[in-house]
Amino acid sequence: MTTDTDAYDLLTRRTTEVITDEELRELAADPEGKRAYVGYEPSGVLHLGHMLTANKLLDLQEAGMEVVVLLADVHAYLNGKGTFEEIRETGAQMREQFLAYGLDEDQTEFVYGSEFQTDEEYVLDLHELELSATLNRAQRAMAEIQGDETAKVSHVVYPLMQALDIEYLDLDLAIGGLDQRKVHVLHREEIEGLGYESRPCLHTPILADLGTGVGKMSSSSGVTISMEDSADAVEQKVNNAYCPPTRDPEPTDDGEDRENPVLELFQYHVFPRFDTVEVGRPEEYGGDLSYESYDSLAADLESGELHPADAKQTLADYLDELIRPGRQKIRDGE
């Protein structure tokens, strides 16, 4: 049994933005049976970015909400990710990996976009949106998501469909990384013109690039950690990560903001899934440590009590544990 404030806390913890706070509090007052979703373009392997929003889904399930995972095959197709056959297939793999990661099969509804996005009613609503939304607006919403750098007509249809999905999946809440922000705002501002009600949105952070702490960790340009990675690969990637002993690294010489990706991974991936974090440390450096919260670990890293090298070794071990079931599943599937 949870109280209202507990539910609100569960829903909003480790998010960077709530739109709007008022609407979310209303939802948190009675979350039981309410529906939330995240949409993913099926891509080969589940990586840390997917898992980050999945962690939020786990929070929502804990609060009693129903969770819908949209396997956005039509969206992926519109974004030039391959043929429908290929996309559907990777969608099925993705579903398995989400389950292996820890989503409860009985509490999670997996839906392919193509199951409803070609219904006549949907398509006609889409056309209505095309009529009311501005090209410029749709393109800006799409800018962060778009794969192909040359804008196609499909790219501008894409965010409009997302706006509609939130209605057609009968949701009470939309979840997404902060890169989905403009799409969600588009939904909120345009959907009412069709006579529907806009929904609140919750945005998770975008993890910083592992190697530099600058910009976002991108799966396309290489260094993310995915379920395909071996324990050794995880260890190597983590060990190569940028990790000054602080939560707020100095900006680069070019003035770009930097994060500490190692701490981010502790905060958003390790602590949400483990109650305590044990650091195995050689006697010569002071012996083992144990943490029950992200803050205490981060504080020790800043004070020098916890050396980055030990933090990294620990992080690699825990990430590997998170990934292991999915990795096993991938191997069994081959």
Add this chain to the structure above:
RNA sequence: CCGCCCUUAGCUCAGACUGGUAGAGCAGCCGACUGUAGAUCGGCUUGCCCCCCGUUCAAAUCGGGGAGGGCGGACCA
């Protein structure tokens, strides 16, 4: 449909006018230094020069054809 511009290393581009089988910066990799990474220093890798045909002893470079990409083509100024 017509016109102009672009296409060379993973990325941004130089080299083309005055043919002699290719360069820089960044990235990447390796090593040194730090009990991590970064910074710093030292070293290293990489190319169907978009494709085809032609001229030539010799073509990234010149000529022709083609492909892909970008931009433009009412009026006003």
